[in-house]
Amino acid sequence: MLTNAEIPSHVPQDLVSSFNFWTAKDMAPTPGGDPHLSLSALRKGPRIFYSPNNTRDGQGTWVLTSIDDMRTVLRDTETFSSHRSIFASALGENWPLIPLEIDPPDHSTFRKLLNPLFSPQRMEKLEAQVRQRAIDLIESFKDKGSCEVMSEFAFPYAVSIFLEFLGLPKERMKEFLDWATNLLHPATPQHRTDAAMEVIAYLDDLAKLRRSTPADDFMSFVVDAEVDGRRLSDKEVRGIAVLVFIAGLDTVAAGIGFDLSHLARHQDDQQTLREKPEMIPNAVEELLRAYSTVQMVRVAKQDTELAGVQIKAGDLITCASQIANRDPNEFPDPDKIDFERNANRHMAFAYGVHRCLGSHLARRELVASLEEWMKRIPPFRVKNGTEPVAHGGFVFGVQSLEISWD
Structure with missing residues (x-):
């Protein structure tokens, strides 16, 4: 039962909903649950509503259901800030993940610094390595006739590629994955805090090592980089390193899990890709749309109005790609998976200045x-x-997926 004490006084009672991304039906880990399809029910309600306890730390947020409203929020960096210190807050600290949690004009400075590392040209050079990693993993279990997709393929594939890109030791993959699980899907708040402390200790030590012993890796680039004619501060190095480290551990693996889960449950779509493999790139875009994984949260810098609702400074606004990409005003018949869908302007990689830095690598x-x-x-x-x-949360994902073949 919701109480008035849990809801800010400026929030109309008729816009308060018990729905949230963490505990709503089919959001929690549930066998057979389809967290994306369950969001379709939100289209029957208001364009914007208030959801108490809708963040990892129990804060309430406004939830938008229109992709146009989300685009308005995500491109208006003067009114809506991305600086929330979502990682640092687990430690009782306040420093941003860079460039995700900094606003223009500082955002442009750091984005310009990092863009060349994730350029399409650089990602193209990884093509052979990326493809060979997929081949090696698939060949290792092909003759068994079955596999658990997440543990045997999705995570080892995505994470090993990213660790090699960052120059981190692949033999510590399980340890890194445990940290990511406890950060993004913690059993308790203490699990999240402990994982955050371990990640920071590891990356701070690595930064210190690379200052004295450079190597041809990502951390060496960061500690040696300059902005505005100066070296990066320790907190700036940490903010970049933590963001890139965490981003590479979960989202691509989640995408692979949802893709193979869909194809395992829809034999006609699977057959289409077997007969027309040239459609796979377009199918990937459609699956990114239909099974998006990340929600973006912004904080209002000032009082404003959005979708006819009064927003106060300090209010949090949820722009969920999972909702945006099923908006029927943008995508006809949005719950249908259509590998021939054209003009697929999805928001799987966010929108605006904070569009995902690693999107080119993820697509590849x-x-x-x-x-x-x-x-x-x-x-x-x-x-x-x-x-x-499957599970909901800040990042949607597949917890387990057992598939078999003859």
Whole structure:
């Protein structure tokens, strides 16, 4: 039962909803749950509503259901800030993830610094490495006739590529994944705090090492970089390193999990890609749209009005890609997966100045993994006696997916 004490006085009672991304039906880890489809019910309600306890630390947020309203918020950096210190707050500190949590004009300075590292040209050079990693993993379990997608393929594939890109030791992959799980899907607040402390200690030590012993890796680039004619501060190095480290551990693996879960449950779509493999890049875009994973949260810098509702300075606004990309005003028949969908202006990689820095690498990984999977694995299905388990939260994902083939 919601109480008035939990709801700011300026929030109309008729716009308060018990829905949130953490505990709503089908958001929590539930066998067979489809967290994306369950969001479709929100289209029957108001354009904007207030959801108490809708963040990891129990704060309430306004939730937008229109992609146009989300675009308005995400491009208006004068009114809506991205600086929330979502990682540092777990430690009782206040410093931003860079460039995600800094606003223009400082954002442009750091984005310009990092863009060349993730350029399409540089990602193209990783093509052979990315594809070979997919091949090696698939060949390792192909003859078994079954696999658990997340532990045997999605996470080892996506994370090993990213660790190699960052120059981090792959033998510590399980440890890094445990940190990511406890940060993004903690069992308790203490699990999140402990993981945050371990990540910071590791990355701070690595930065210190690279200042004295440079290598051809990401951290060496960061500690040696300059902005406005000066070296980066320790907190700036930390803000960049933590963001890039965390971003590479969860989102691409989640995308692969949702892609293979969909194809295992929809044999007609699977057959289409077998007959027309040239459609895979377009299919990846449609699957990114339909199974987006990340929600963006902004904080109002000043009192304003949005979708006819009064927003006060300090209010949090949720712009969920999962909702935006199922907006029927932008995507006809949005719950239908259509590999021939044109003008697919989805927001899977966010929107505006904070559009995902690693989108070119993510796309390359998703396309290569699906192409090599379809070449090597015969028609597959959800393994008898099992159901996919998906979860909601700040980042949607697949907890387990058992599939089999003849």
